[in-house]
Amino acid sequence: MDALAVPADRHKGWYLSLMAPNTKGPTFAWLDPSRLYCNYQALTDCVKDLVSPFHSDTIDLVAGIDAMGFILGASVATTLGKGFLAIRKAGHLCVATQNQSYTDYTGREKTMEVRLDVLKPGVRVLLVDQWIETGGTMKAAIQLVERLGATVVGVAAVAIENTEGGKWIKENYKFSHCIPEELQSQIDRKYMDSFKSFSS
Numbered sequence: 001m002d003a004l005a006v007p008a009d010r011h012k013g014w015y016l017s018l019m020a021p022n023t024k025g026p027t028f029a030w031l032d033p034s035r036l037y038c039n040y041q042a043l044t045d046c047v048k049d050l051v052s053p054f055h056s057d058t059i060d061l062v063a064g065i066d067a068m069g070f071i072l073g074a075s076v077a078t079t080l081g082k083g084f085l086a087i088r089k090a091g092h093l094c095v096a097t098q099n100q101s102y103t104d105y106t107g108r109e110k111t112m113e114v115r116l117d118v119l120k121p122g123v124r125v126l127l128v129d130q131w132i133e134t135g136g137t138m139k140a141a142i143q144l145v146e147r148l149g150a151t152v153v154g155v156a157a158v159a160i161e162n163t164e165g166g167k168w169i170k171e172n173y174k175f176s177h178c179i180p181e182e183l184q185s186q187i188d189r190k191y192m193d194s195f196k197s198f199s200s
């Protein structure tokens with residue numbers, strides 16, 4: 001599908017067919033949702049789907065995870081009329097931070113960090129990232145927020161894979177994602193049927 005096209009029938013999750021397949025091998029994530037952000041209607045509908053389960057929740061702040069979680073997180077924050085907090089990969093914040101190490105789908109040990117002067121008891125946070133595969137990244141972000149005494153209201157991502165970690169998040173936190181039930185198995189096998197007709 002043309003990156004900027006908008007179909008007449010915008011069925012649930014229509015924008016997922018804008019995702020590009022990985023052509024670069026196993027050190028990269030397997031699907032590329034960032035192509036859908038190029039399409040204004042796709043990004044708008046995606047963010048609407050992510051916020052919809054949280055309409056009756058009190059949210060003080062949206063936190064997004066470095067790097068692609070910044071795009072969705074900031075869009076979610078402005079849609080909700082809330083501020084945005086960046087959870088960064090370590091080494092970029094020039095202020096006092098709380099750090100958390102974790103392992104993600106690459107199997108490599110990484111560290112993320114968050115500033116100390118925003119999260120505190122009573123602050124209710126919606127965590128946003130682009131994708132949850134092993135759940136290692138999101139679990140580390142949850143730990144960071146909770147170690148500072150703030151509350152995780154919920155977790156939002158374009159997709160939550162049915163891995164052990166993905167299931168743990170779904171069982172323990174309120175969540176939202178954009179994947180219709182009938183497409184979840186394609187997400188879990190990291191190959192969308194729409195890739196068969198994908199042309200860039």
Ligand SMILES: O=P(O)(O)OC[C@H]1O[C@H](OP(=O)(O)OP(=O)(O)O)[C@H](O)[C@@H]1O
Nearest residue numbers: 067068104105130132133134135136137
């Ligand atoms: O559930 P996990 O196995 O922890 O993987 C999920 C993470 O992987 C991706 O980020 P990645 O670091 O690939 O890229 P980015 O910096 O471009 O967001 C994704 O956006 C999540 O942050």
Ligand SMILES: Nc1ncnc2[nH]cnc12
Nearest residue numbers: 029030031032105131133
């Ligand atoms: N399989 C995957 N597809 C897209 N983004 C990801 N981030 C982590 N794993 C991913």
